Amino acid sequence: MPSGSTWLNRDKPRPFALATQAAERSLATLVYGSTRETEKHRGAGWVQVRPLREGLNRNGLLKPTYFYPGTLLPVLHERLPPHTGFLGKSLGELRVALRAALGIGCGSCLNERVPATTHRGRIVALSAALAADVSASFAVILTEPGYSAQRKYQIILPIVTAFARTASRHDLLVSACGWFRVFSSPVDGVLLPIPIIQSIWHDDDIVRETEHVLDDETLREIDRRLCDYFSLAPVDAEGGDGR
Amino acid sequence: LPGEEESMRSPTRRLRMPAVQAIGLRRQVRPKPSPDLRVFREMSKLSREATRAYIDGLIGTA
Numbered sequence: 512m513p514s515g516s517t518w519l520n521r522d523k524p525r526p527f528a529l530a531t532q533a534a535e536r537s538l539a540t541l542v543y544g545s546t547r548e549t550e551k552h553r554g555a556g557w558v559q560v561r562p563l564r565e566g567l568n569r570n571g572l573l574k575p576t577y578f579y580p581g582t583l584l585p586v587l588h589e590r591l592p593p594h595t596g597f598l599g600k601s602l603g604e605l606r607v608a609l610r611a612a613l614g615i616g617c618g619s620c621l622n623e624r625v626p627a628t629t630h631r632g633r634i635v636a637l638s639a640a641l642a643a644d645v646s647a648s649f650a651v652i653l654t655e656p657g658y659s660a661q662r663k664y665q666i667i668l669p670i671v672t673a674f675a676r677t678a679s680r681h682d683l684l685v686s687a688c689g690w691f692r693v694f695s696s697p698v699d700g701v702l703l704p705i706p707i708i709q710s711i712w713h714d715d716d717i718v719r720e721t722e723h724v725l726d727d728e729t730l731r732e733i734d735r736r737l738c739d740y741f742s743l744a745p746v747d748a749e750g751g752d753g754r
Numbered sequence: 755l756p757g758e759e760e761s762m763r764s765p766t767r768r769l770r771m772p773a774v775q776a777i778g779l780r781r782q783v784r785p786k787p788s789p790d791l792r793v794f795r796e797m798s799k800l801s802r803e804a805t806r807a808y809i810d811g812l813i814g815t816a
Contacts (some may be wrong), residue, residue, distance in 0.1 A: 675814040
């Protein structure tokens with residue numbers, strides 16, 4: 512299933528667009544779509560796509576739709592409903608907006624160029640329910656700085672401490688960093704599995720914002736892997752923003 | 755003043771305090787979630803399921 516495929520949510524005008532290639536036995540990451548402008552007004556990145564019912568680029572949309580790449584949902588391939596079309600020419604716009612929503616090249620909230628109210632790179636403690644579901648007590652916020660300060664939908668990457676192996680080339684293994692002090696007991700290494708990047712609602716699932724922030728080197732490596740995973744324009748060799 | 759003290763001790767005055775506190779509690783009730791947030795919460799269940807499946811692969815139980 513190619514990226515840019517679109518789905519309607521149970522025939523309601525709230526569709527989703529696929530942001531990754533999807534194959535059997537793999538995860539597919541969906542971008543949330545809505546006819547509402549609520550998150551646009553809150554400063555979230557967006558792409559508006561108009562219905563196109565004919566031709567190769569028919570998208571199956573019923574109404575003009577905002578896709579919000581700051582709201583990401585990984586799902587199992589076999590859970591995808593029958594798709595209704597493709598984004599066509601809008602796929603390029605979606606990728607640019609996704610790159611911005613992920614804050615690629617923005618560094619962390621400790622960057623002196625961003626306001627102190629931002630959260631990118633900060634490690635947060637997850638609610639007990641979410642922690643049990645994702646087998647991780649902590650996650651790192653990856654939302655771009657501006658929208659992260661709104662404390663609405665946050666893009667997170669769970670920090671996995673209990674693992675036996677890596678599942679794919681998208682799993683980033685990290686060892687011996689200062690921010691490991693966030694854990695109550697010593698940890699030799701953690702895994703940051705890019706395919707389980709997802710959005711949560713800040714007030715639902717974040718119980719505490721810790722004092723710990725990912726180091727710049729790890730964040731740059733996450734950025735590189737995000738670009739690879741979502742087929743985005745790569746970060747340049749110096750670690751800056753390659754747009 | 756004696757009259758005011760009596761007023762403070764009156765049953766009516768004592769009954770007012772819980773009412774004021776109740777109003778305060780009502781103001782703390784979370785606003786109704788938007789339709790988008792309701793759909794998102796529903797879809798999040800699929801994300802949790804997908805995440806669990808992926809983590810099981812990392813742990814070696816899948």
